[in-house]
Structure formats: structure tokens, C-alpha cells
Amino acid sequence: MAYLLIVDDDTDFAGAVTTVLRSRGYEVAVETDAEQALERIRRRRPDAVILDVMFPENDTAGFEVARAIRRTCGALPVLLLTAVNQSFPLGFSNKDLDPAWLPAVEFLEKPVDFELLCEKVAGILAGTSKAPAP
Amino acid sequence: MTRSHVASSEFARERGMTTETVTPGWAAYDLPLEEAARSDGAPSAAEPPLYAEADGRLLRQNIAWFCSLRWLVIAALAGLGLAAWAGGDVLAHRGIRVTPAWPLAVAAALGLLNLAYLALARSAARSPRHAARMLQGLWLQILADLVMLTVVVHYLGSLETFAPFMYLFHVVLACIFFPPGRSLLVLLSAMGMYCACILLESAGVVPPGAVLASPLLPGREGTPPTLLACHVGSVVLISGMVWYLASRLAGALRERDRELAATNRRLLAATEERAQHMIRTTHQLKAPFAAIHANTQLLLGGYCGPIPPAAVAVIEQIAARCEMLSREIKAMLQLANLRSHVQHFPGPVPIDLPALIRSCLSNLKPQAAKRGISFAEDLAPASVCGVHDHAVMMVDNVLSNAVSYSRDAQQVSVSCNSKTDGGAVVVVRDRGIGIPAEKLPHIFDDYFRTREAVKHNKASTGLGLAIVRQAALAGKIRVRVESTPAEGTVVSLDFPAAPDAPQKRR
Numbered sequence: 001m002a003y004l005l006i007v008d009d010d011t012d013f014a015g016a017v018t019t020v021l022r023s024r025g026y027e028v029a030v031e032t033d034a035e036q037a038l039e040r041i042r043r044r045r046p047d048a049v050i051l052d053v054m055f056p057e058n059d060t061a062g063f064e065v066a067r068a069i070r071r072t073c074g075a076l077p078v079l080l081l082t083a084v085n086q087s088f089p090l091g092f093s094n095k096d097l098d099p100a101w102l103p104a105v106e107f108l109e110k111p112v113d114f115e116l117l118c119e120k121v122a123g124i125l126a127g128t129s130k131a132p133a134p
Numbered sequence: 135m136t137r138s139h140v141a142s143s144e145f146a147r148e149r150g151m152t153t154e155t156v157t158p159g160w161a162a163y164d165l166p167l168e169e170a171a172r173s174d175g176a177p178s179a180a181e182p183p184l185y186a187e188a189d190g191r192l193l194r195q196n197i198a199w200f201c202s203l204r205w206l207v208i209a210a211l212a213g214l215g216l217a218a219w220a221g222g223d224v225l226a227h228r229g230i231r232v233t234p235a236w237p238l239a240v241a242a243a244l245g246l247l248n249l250a251y252l253a254l255a256r257s258a259a260r261s262p263r264h265a266a267r268m269l270q271g272l273w274l275q276i277l278a279d280l281v282m283l284t285v286v287v288h289y290l291g292s293l294e295t296f297a298p299f300m301y302l303f304h305v306v307l308a309c310i311f312f313p314p315g316r317s318l319l320v321l322l323s324a325m326g327m328y329c330a331c332i333l334l335e336s337a338g339v340v341p342p343g344a345v346l347a348s349p350l351l352p353g354r355e356g357t358p359p360t361l362l363a364c365h366v367g368s369v370v371l372i373s374g375m376v377w378y379l380a381s382r383l384a385g386a387l388r389e390r391d392r393e394l395a396a397t398n399r400r401l402l403a404a405t406e407e408r409a410q411h412m413i414r415t416t417h418q419l420k421a422p423f424a425a426i427h428a429n430t431q432l433l434l435g436g437y438c439g440p441i442p443p444a445a446v447a448v449i450e451q452i453a454a455r456c457e458m459l460s461r462e463i464k465a466m467l468q469l470a471n472l473r474s475h476v477q478h479f480p481g482p483v484p485i486d487l488p489a490l491i492r493s494c495l496s497n498l499k500p501q502a503a504k505r506g507i508s509f510a511e512d513l514a515p516a517s518v519c520g521v522h523d524h525a526v527m528m529v530d531n532v533l534s535n536a537v538s539y540s541r542d543a544q545q546v547s548v549s550c551n552s553k554t555d556g557g558a559v560v561v562v563r564d565r566g567i568g569i570p571a572e573k574l575p576h577i578f579d580d581y582f583r584t585r586e587a588v589k590h591n592k593a594s595t596g597l598g599l600a601i602v603r604q605a606a607l608a609g610k611i612r613v614r615v616e617s618t619p620a621e622g623t624v625v626s627l628d629f630p631a632a633p634d635a636p637q638k639r640r
């Protein structure tokens with residue numbers, strides 16, 4: 001069973017996503033604090049991270065977490081959830097979206113279609129040998 | 135494509151509407167791209183340069199203007215020289231004595247100097263310290279012009295004619311383009327050269343020249359030194375007064391410039407703050423809708439157990455409203471992002487237009503199918519260079535409008551063709567409600583919707599074409615809308631070629 005970590009401060013949204021993903025057979029945990037997310041990943045490495053971009057304390061916290069994941073966890077798949085089209089969301093620069101700077105990241109726009117979300121999750125998991133999709 | 139002409143009308147021209155259309159008899163409107171720089175009404179961030187040297191581009195423009203002005207002076211001098219050469223007797227008969235040599239010699243010298251200035255300006259423009267080099271060149275021009283003018287004043291008559299007042303042209307121009315200290319330097323140089331000319335003439339080093347040979351004018355011999363001093367003093371005094379007045383007026387204008395620039399900067403900052411506030415607010419609004427949308431999906435997807443049909447209908451209504459609001463918020467965010475001056479657009483990338491159109495169509499097809507609307511695709515291979523998301527926004531909004539304003543069971547056609555210059559054109563045609571000709575110039579305004587459009591589709595945000603406009607202005611993509619009420623609308627997106635795109639062979 002693949003283990004997924006959802007990092008999103010919106011518990012309503014994260015709860016709904018958790019319900020759907022659990023129904024598809026994934027093990028899911030939720031972390032609402034971006035700063036705690038890395039610690040949680042260190043404690044138990046997930047097979048993929050579903051990460052919101054905007055957090056109350058920092059508009060670009062999601063990108064910072066994604067970069068930290070790249071630095072510390074190598075090729076751990078990350079699915080970034082954005083509330084606007086991915087190219088120029090609030091306060092971000094081109095560098096934030098440069099594939100060289102933020103490799104192996106998938107984007108999904110909110111509001112999320114659950115079928116699309118499940119497809120994306122299955123896709124990023126299939127791209128790793130560690131945890132194939134259930 | 136056959137082009138025909140709509141009956142010409144002043145109305146159409148006044149509103150930037152074109153009289154050439156793809157479809158005979160339809161009104162057409164080309165989105166103006168000239169206002170691209172500040173289409174949203176935001177002022178320029180840059181402070182307007184107060185002095186010529188503050189800005190290299192302005193300095194170059196001024197130098198070019200001085201050079202073109204100088205060609206006129208050269209032409210006048212050459213004309214005088216040729217007139218003296220061809221009709222010296224006639225002029226002498228009228229009391230004007232001009233030897234053709236000096237006007238032609240001065241014209242030739244000024245012509246050579248002008249060519250040298252232009253070459254200097256061109257080489258200075260390529261230099262890393264171009265502003266400083268061009269400023270040095272400008273001072274050289276001023277001094278050389280003053281020397282040439284002194285020669286002309288000498289030959290025309292430094293005391294006998296009003297020629298010395300020609301120095302005032304230089305003084306006034308210096309007051310306009312330089313701060314008071316430097317314009318005073320120009321005045322002192324001019325007056326110094328004039329006094330030197332008078333001194334040399336009075337000392338007999340050079341014989342005084344005079345083109346006027348009227349018996350009413352006394353000769354230079356025997357002029358009392360006091361009268362000479364009074365004459366020269368008058369010229370110097372008048373020039374000084376003109377310098378004082380012109381530099382005061384120019385100073386007041388510069389002060390107004392400075393105030394305007396400061397107001398512009400404050401306005402820009404306020405506009406930017408408002409845009410950022412709007413982005414943040416709409417972003418915050420979107421999050422709860424994302425959660426509501428997610429929860430309605432949970433309920434409708436049966437994740438929370440069976441739900442009675444009446445409850446399902448209510449949840450579907452909530453989901454539909456939520457989706458509509460999310461769409462509107464997304465449109466507001468896209469527009470605010472496109473208009474924000476602190477956001478950085480991603481760099482241009484190669485765009486496969488047919489693939490982009492197919493992707494947009496696949497998102498629209500479920501919605502179109504519900505109303506029996508089909509698509510006719512004619513997508514030839516075409517690749518352009520631009521911001522991918524801008525292209526997606528433009529094509530998506532145009533296609534979405536075509537579906538929204540089509541009548542049920544109609545067809546929307548979309549074509550894509552590459553152009554010979556390396557660009558490409560996407561044309562979307564619907565057979566829907568159309569747009570009245572007088573409304574065409576307004577359809578790209580925020581929240582503008584015709585009465586017919588509101589009646590036909592209540593769910594539209596009214597921001598789709600405003601987004602198209604902003605993206606078009608950012609990418610210099612020409613947009614043309616042709617329409618006739620009750621018959622349909624054709625929207626053409628003309629993507630420009632990349633600057634280094636290879637041209638197709640004809």
C-alpha cells in the first residue's frame with residue numbers, strides 16, 4: 001500500500017482528498033503545517049507528497065517545501081496544488097517553475113477534479129520503482 | 135480567403151473598426167495593440183528624464199532632431215549662396231550684397247560637421263558609456279554651431295543687421311534641454327564669440343561684412359566706441375534677459391515634470407497594491423470554494439453513503455454554483471496576474487498550436503456535448519514562440535465563448551494555419567447570437583456583456599475577452615473579431631513569428 005502525505009492547511013479540502021484516496025487503497029496522512037512537513041517526511045518517508053502552494057504564513061511556502069524535499073529526499077514525487085494557472089501564481093518568479101530548479105514536480109489546479117487527482121497520483125507513483133500504484 | 139468590404143462608415147473608423155472582413159457584410163474589429171504599453175491605464179514606472187543627459191534614448195532623439203534642424207539651416211545657407219551666385223546682380227540692385235563663397239563654404243562645413251555628429255551619435259550609441267559620450271558630442275556640436283553662427287553673423291553684419299539675435303535660438307534651446315548652469319554657459323559662450331567678432335572687426339583684424347548696402351545705414355568707420363559698446367551691450371542684455379526668462383520657464387516646467395513623475399509613481403504603486411490585494415483576496419476566496427467543491431464531489435461520488443435523489447439535486451446545484459464561482463475567481467486571478475507589474479511572465483517557449491487547441495477542445499467537449507454542439511477541426515501543423523499559458527488562456531476563452539454563445543446543436547469550427555513569415559493564425563467561428571457592430575469595440579472591456587449575451591448565457595464572467603486582450607497585448611498577438619447579430623462570430627488570433635523564425639518559402 002503506497003503511503004501518501006497531504007500537506008495542506010485547509011483541513012476541509014485535505015479531509016475530502018484523504019477520503020477519496022483512502023477509498024482507492026492508499027495510506028494517507030495529513031500535515032497542515034508546511035514547516036512541520038519536512039520533519040514528518042524525515043520521520044517516515046512517503047511514496048509521494050501532495051502539497052498545497054499557499055500557506056497562511058507564506059504565499060510560497062509550498063515551493064520552499066518542494067525545494068527542500070528535492071534537496072533532502074532526492075526523487076520523491078511531489079504533486080503541487082495551485083489555486084491559479086501554474087505559470088505565474090502569486091509572488092512567484094520564473095525560477096520557481098524552472099524544471100531545473102524544481103525537478104520532478106507535477107501540478108494540479110484547484111478546485112481539483114478527484115478523478116484527475118487519482119490519475120495524477122497513480123502516474124507519479126508509477127514513475128517510481130519504490131512504490132507502484134496499488 | 136476572399137476579403138470583401140463592408141459598407142464604409144465613419145462610425146466604424148472612429149472606433150478602430152476595420153472595413154475589411156473575411157465574411158462579406160460582417161462588421162469587424164481589430165483589437166488595437168498600440169496601447170499595449172499601458173493598456174490598463176497604469177502609468178509608467180520610470181521617472182521622465184528632466185535633462186537630456188539623464189536618458190540616453192532621449193538624448194539620441196534630441197541629437198537626431200538637432201541634426202535634422204541643422205540640415206534646414208544648411209539648405210537655407212546653400213540656397214543663399216546659390217542665389218548670390220546665380221542672381222548676384224539682381225540682389226545687388228535690391229541693396230543686398232552677398233558673395234556666394236561664404237554661405238556655400240559655411241553650408242559645406244556645417245554639412246560635414248552634421249555627418250560627423252551623426253556618425254559620432256551612432257558609434258556612441260554602441261558604446262557602454264554611450265550617454266556620457268553622446269553628451270560630449272552634444273557640447274562639441276553646440277560649440278561648433280556657435281562658431282559657425284559667429285561666421286554667419288560676421289558676414290551678414292554683426293552691427294548692421296539683426297543677425298546677432300540668432301544666438302537666441304541656441305540660448306532658448308539650451309534653456310529647454312539643460313539645467314540653468316549649463317544654459318548660462320551656452321549664453322556666455324555665444325556672447326563671448328559675438329564680442330570677439332566685434333573686437334576683431336573693430337581692431338581691423340577682419341574687415342566687417344555686411345550684406346545690406348543701404349545708404350541709410352552708416353558705415354562702420356567713425357562709429358564712436360560708446361555707441362559700439364551700447365550696441366553690443368544691448369545684444370548681450372537682451373540675450374541675458376531671454377536666457378533668464380526661458381530658464382525660469384523651463385525650470386518651472388521641469389518642476390511640473392518632476393511632480394507629475396512623482397504622482398505617476400504613487401499612482402503606479404497604488405495600482406500595484408490594489409492588484410496585489412485583489413490577487414490575494416481572490417486567492418483566499420478560491421480556497422474555500424475548492425473545499426466546498428471537493429466535498430460536493432465526495433457526496434455525489436457516494437463516498438459518504440447513499441443520498442436521496444432530492445438531496446443529490448440540491449448538491450448538484452451547490453456544485454454547479456461553486457464551479458461557476460471558482461471559474462469567475464480564476465478569471466479574476468488570471469486578469470490580475472496579467473496586469474500586475476511585479477509578476478514575472480515565464481519566458482517564451484515553442485508552442486505546438488494544434489496540440490494546444492486539441493487540449494482546450496478536450497476540456498470543452500463535455501460541456502458542448504450537453505447542448506449538442508460539435509466541433510469542426512482543421513488544424514494544420516503550426517508552431518509559434520510565446521508564453522504557453524497566455525496562448526492557452528486566449529484559445530480557451532475564445533473557444534469557450536464560441537460554445538457559450540452558439541445556439542444548441544450548432545457547429546463551432548476551429549482552424550489553425552501557419553503563415554509564410556513563421557507566425558500562425560487560429561480562427562474560431564461560431565454560428566451563434568453574434569455581436570452588434572456598435573458593441574464590438576467594447577467586448578474586450580472588463581465585465582462588458584451585450585444584452586443579448588446576458589440573455590443567452592447568464593453564467594459568463596464577462597472577463598474572458600478582457601483576459602484575451604491582456605494576453606494579446608503582452609504577446610503582440612493580433613486579434614480580430616468579425617460578427618453579425620443572429621449569424622455568428624469569427625475570432626482570429628494572429629500569432630507573430632518569433633524574431634529569429636525562419637521564413638517559409640513561398
